[in-house]
Amino acid sequence: MVRYGMVIDLDRCVGCAACAVACKAENSVTSSTPEDYKNRRLMEWNRVVTVFKGKFPNVSASIMPLICNHCEHPPCVKVCPVDATYKREDGLVLQRYERCIGCKYCMVACPYQQRFFNFYDQKKKYVERFEKEAEELKKENKNVPITYLEIPYHNPDVPSRISGIVEKCTFCRHRIDKAIAEGKKIGSPDGVEPACTQACPAKTRTFGDLDDPDSEVSRLLRSRRNYQLRADLGTEPQVYYLD
Amino acid sequence: MEYTKINGKSTGSYVLIGILAIMVAVGLYEFIQGMIQGHESFGTSNIVPWGLPITSVIFFIGASAGALMLSSLTYVFGKEEYKPVSRVSIFLAILLIIGALTTILGELGRPDRFMNLFLYGPGNLSSMFAVNSFLYTGYIILSIVYLWTTFRDDLLKITKLLGAMAATLAIFVHTGTGAIFGFIVAKELWFSPLLPILFIVAALTSGVALLILILTVTFKLIGYKMDEKLVVGLGKYLTAFLLLQLFLVFIENIVRTYGGMGGGEMSKFLFEGPYSFVFWGIQIIFGTVLPIIILSSKKTMIKVQIASLLAVIGVFAERFSLVIPGQSVPSQQVVGRTMMGLYGEPAVYSISGAEVAIILGVVGAIGIAYIIGLRFIKLLPSQP
Numbered sequence: 071m072v073r074y075g076m077v078i079d080l081d082r083c084v085g086c087a088a089c090a091v092a093c094k095a096e097n098s099v100t101s102s103t104p105e106d107y108k109n110r111r112l113m114e115w116n117r118v119v120t121v122f123k124g125k126f127p128n129v130s131a132s133i134m135p136l137i138c139n140h141c142e143h144p145p146c147v148k149v150c151p152v153d154a155t156y157k158r159e160d161g162l163v164l165q166r167y168e169r170c171i172g173c174k175y176c177m178v179a180c181p182y183q184q185r186f187f188n189f190y191d192q193k194k195k196y197v198e199r200f201e202k203e204a205e206e207l208k209k210e211n212k213n214v215p216i217t218y219l220e221i222p223y224h225n226p227d228v229p230s231r232i233s234g235i236v237e238k239c240t241f242c243r244h245r246i247d248k249a250i251a252e253g254k255k256i257g258s259p260d261g262v263e264p265a266c267t268q269a270c271p272a273k274t275r276t277f278g279d280l281d282d283p284d285s286e287v288s289r290l291l292r293s294r295r296n297y298q299l300r301a302d303l304g305t306e307p308q309v310y311y312l313d
Numbered sequence: 314m315e316y317t318k319i320n321g322k323s324t325g326s327y328v329l330i331g332i333l334a335i336m337v338a339v340g341l342y343e344f345i346q347g348m349i350q351g352h353e354s355f356g357t358s359n360i361v362p363w364g365l366p367i368t369s370v371i372f373f374i375g376a377s378a379g380a381l382m383l384s385s386l387t388y389v390f391g392k393e394e395y396k397p398v399s400r401v402s403i404f405l406a407i408l409l410i411i412g413a414l415t416t417i418l419g420e421l422g423r424p425d426r427f428m429n430l431f432l433y434g435p436g437n438l439s440s441m442f443a444v445n446s447f448l449y450t451g452y453i454i455l456s457i458v459y460l461w462t463t464f465r466d467d468l469l470k471i472t473k474l475l476g477a478m479a480a481t482l483a484i485f486v487h488t489g490t491g492a493i494f495g496f497i498v499a500k501e502l503w504f505s506p507l508l509p510i511l512f513i514v515a516a517l518t519s520g521v522a523l524l525i526l527i528l529t530v531t532f533k534l535i536g537y538k539m540d541e542k543l544v545v546g547l548g549k550y551l552t553a554f555l556l557l558q559l560f561l562v563f564i565e566n567i568v569r570t571y572g573g574m575g576g577g578e579m580s581k582f583l584f585e586g587p588y589s590f591v592f593w594g595i596q597i598i599f600g601t602v603l604p605i606i607i608l609s610s611k612k613t614m615i616k617v618q619i620a621s622l623l624a625v626i627g628v629f630a631e632r633f634s635l636v637i638p639g640q641s642v643p644s645q646q647v648v649g650r651t652m653m654g655l656y657g658e659p660a661v662y663s664i665s666g667a668e669v670a671i672i673l674g675v676v677g678a679i680g681i682a683y684i685i686g687l688r689f690i691k692l693l694p695s696q697p
Contacts, residue, residue: 107655110359110360110655110660111358111359112359117656119646119652119654119656119657120652120653120654121646121647121650121651121652121653122650122651122653123649123650123651131653132650134646134647136646145497145498145499147437148439148440149439149440149441149442149496149497150437150440151433151434151437151440151442151443151446152426152429152430152432152433152434152437152443153433153434153436153437154429154433169426169429169433170422170426171421171422171423171424171426171429171430172421172422172423172426173417173420173421173422174357174363174422175440175442177359177362178362178363178499178500179497180499181498181499181644182644182646183359183360183643183644185359186359187352187357187359187422188351188422189351189352189353189355190350190351190353191351232423233350233351233352233422234348234421234423235422235423236422297647299646300644300645300646300647300648302648303498303499304498
């Protein structure tokens with residue numbers, strides 16, 4: 071059996087957030103506005119946070135990239151009333167966007183806040199925003215960059231999301247599916263890997279098959295001390311952190 | 314006992330229907346806007362995805378279950394003194410549960426895909442939403458049949474049986490509603506086996522209190538005389554339910570404080586955070602302790618009415634301080650370590666006009682259906 075997972079070595083992480091940028095570009099996750107930030111509606115499949123313990127001057131802090139943990143016992147799958155969120159045989163927790171009714175039950179059930187609601191139509195908002203900016207540029211008699219109107223960027227491999235549904239990290243399923251179809255090797259260091267893993271300049275992340283004893287992830291988990299996020303909740307995350 | 318329809322052709326009744334219709338129109342407008350534009354105008358966020366509509370959904374379901382359980386006093390336990398209000402309480406229970414389901418529609422991100430619940434729901438019965446959608450449907454159908462049998466004097470035994478079944482189903486319906494929250498391991502304020510029981514007690518409180526309010530106001534408006542003994546009798550039940558509710562809230566919070574799950578962050582937010590006035594002020598003092606004090610003196614009609622109004626507000630505040638503060642604090646990712654900056658801060662939910670409009674629209678629709686029901690169905694007792 072294949073069971074995909076990720077190992078994140080926190081000793082290597084420099085907190086540059088290249089993974090977050092790569093994820094946004096790869097999965098065409100909508101760019102958030104200042105209002106979204108204020109209203110806590112950020113779309114961040116991948117985010118980099120700092121956790122700390124203690125009071126100054128005795129503080130210990132560490133930078134942590136957070137993604138969907140693709141749990142072995144996912145609470146989001148358990149609560150989905152329309153079976154839109156499901157766990158694939160290879161361990162990926164995925165969604166059928168066309169089935170989601172937007173009840174947001176998975177969002178309250180996820181202990182990791184890794185699910186994001188589409189408060190508006192991503193594509194419509196994108197077009198509206200750039201049309202407005204182009205108009206303003208025209209008023210000032212400046213050149214309008216061609217990217218503003220003619221190439222609304224969207225990765226053709228990733229389905230677009232309409233307003234009113236929930237979305238989340240997919241472990242770049244389109245890359246994995248493509249690799250399976252083309253018979254390529256999957257997993258770090260020399261195979262196909264998710265965009266965040268590929269983008270990391272410090273080789274913080276390692277992606278691969280947790281059930282394969284020869285894979286890089288298994289080797290890392292054997293050799294180093296590791297933990298999962300909120301293992302006390304019994305969700306069995308498939309993303310491991312090395313400390 | 315004889316029942317009668319109301320005339321309901323006075324100017325006042327048409328004015329009332331007009332006001333309620335405006336509420337429905339505004340609510341419908343906001344609902345359609347939400348469907349076209351998305352929920353951008355809502356006060357919800359990715360941290361607090363459930364807002365005021367869910368609060369009122371569980372309030373409506375609770376009031377419905379409470380009203381139905383109350384009707385079993387007459388039809389199952391044979392307490393004839395409550396017969397004048399039992400039939401109309403079944404009718405109200407049906408309206409309230411349908412109203413609750415309509416509010417859910419207004420809260421869904423894609424209400425046009427509502428049928429998916431019934432198409433794919435059976436595929437994942439570990440979801441309380443899927444289980445509940447079948448429980449609620451069964452409950453509505455059973456209640457309608459139960460209401461119909463109360464019109465037939467030759468079906469007394471069947472009424473009794475159906476009444477017992479409907480009251481049992483009402484308990485399960487509300488247990489299921491409580492389980493929506495009680496099963497969520499991620500939220501420290503929700504994950505509790507006591508929650509379904511607290512929901513049932515709160516249902517009874519709000520059911521009785523809402524029934525007293527609606528019926529006394531209805532009787533006053535159409536010029537009927539309300540039997541004071543009946544209201545005082547219901548007031549006694551209300552006192553008992555309020556005391557039980559206060560006790561359960563006390564037990565649950567003492568466990569939260571003593572156990573201090575997750576560093577006690579979430580209970581601290583409930584007790585001291587920006588919503589603490591809802592918990593301490595409205596729920597505990599204004600909505601529970603004050604009506605108990607009022608009811609513990611000699612009960613009169615007006616006292617019971619005031620206490621009922623306070624109890625209804627108190628139960629709504631109880632729902633609010635469960636749903637909103639329960640979600641507000643982002644849960645810790647590494648136990649014992651705090652997240653720095655925005656990610657670790659509690660999200661404050663601000664009530665938005667769109668959500669209030671949708672809820673008021675549903676209230677308006679329930680009101681119109683109630684007035685029309687009184688005009689065309691023999692629900693109220695005829696005056697001697």
